Amino acid sequence: MHALDRLFEKSSRSLAQRTSRRSFVAVLGQILTGSILLPLLPIDRVSRAQAASPDSAQARPPHQAASDDPQNCEYWKYCAIDGYLCSCCGGSSHSCPPGTAMSPITWIGTCHNPSDRRDYMVSYNDCCGKTSCGNCECNRNEREKPIYRLSRNNDVNWCMANSDSNYHCSVSVILGLADQ
Numbered sequence: 001m002h003a004l005d006r007l008f009e010k011s012s013r014s015l016a017q018r019t020s021r022r023s024f025v026a027v028l029g030q031i032l033t034g035s036i037l038l039p040l041l042p043i044d045r046v047s048r049a050q051a052a053s054p055d056s057a058q059a060r061p062p063h064q065a066a067s068d069d070p071q072n073c074e075y076w077k078y079c080a081i082d083g084y085l086c087s088c089c090g091g092s093s094h095s096c097p098p099g100t101a102m103s104p105i106t107w108i109g110t111c112h113n114p115s116d117r118r119d120y121m122v123s124y125n126d127c128c129g130k131t132s133c134g135n136c137e138c139n140r141n142e143r144e145k146p147i148y149r150l151s152r153n154n155d156v157n158w159c160m161a162n163s164d165s166n167y168h169c170s171v172s173v174i175l176g177l178a179d180q
């Protein structure tokens with residue numbers, strides 16, 4: 001017999017001599033009970049929840065207001081936006097995510113910037129060429145006009161003039177000061 005076989009036989013025999021069947025069953029029971037109860041223990045999942053929702057107020061740096069956060073629907077430039085925020089879809093508040101094209105036609109709004117207390121004309125372009133992003137849906141309607149004023153209404157797919165009219169997300173581009 002190989003030395004390895006002999007070693008295993010010896011250690012199994014000595015284990016069998018040292019443990020009774022009853023204590024083996026007791027230990028097995030403890031292991032099974034522990035593995036069932038372990039997942040029920042309270043675990044702090046706050047950090048995981050924050051990572052999953054980057055646009056949440058908790059993920060914001062401590063001194064950043066919602067009106068200063070481009071991933072928050074309350075960001076000042078989004079006062080008349082309707083769609084998914086491109087800043088949550090791989091782009092920024094004013095640039096489309098890679099692989100999408102900005103719509104040449106847009107709707108226009110006027111938003112108040114609380115930082116400098118001035119009003120700005122803002123263009124809301126859609127980014128086109130991919131299916132809906134689905135992140136950070138945002139619908140604000142400050143000074144929006146009914147649909148018969150097309151250029152002042154946000155509930156339109158502005159990708160209609162693009163070669164690929166699939167809507168992906170929306171950006172907000174500053175055109176200039178409104179009060180000049």
Ligand code: ABN
Pocket residue numbers: 082083126154155156157158167170
């Ligand atoms: N301009 C955003 C949008 C896209 C599709 C449908 C409604 C609104």
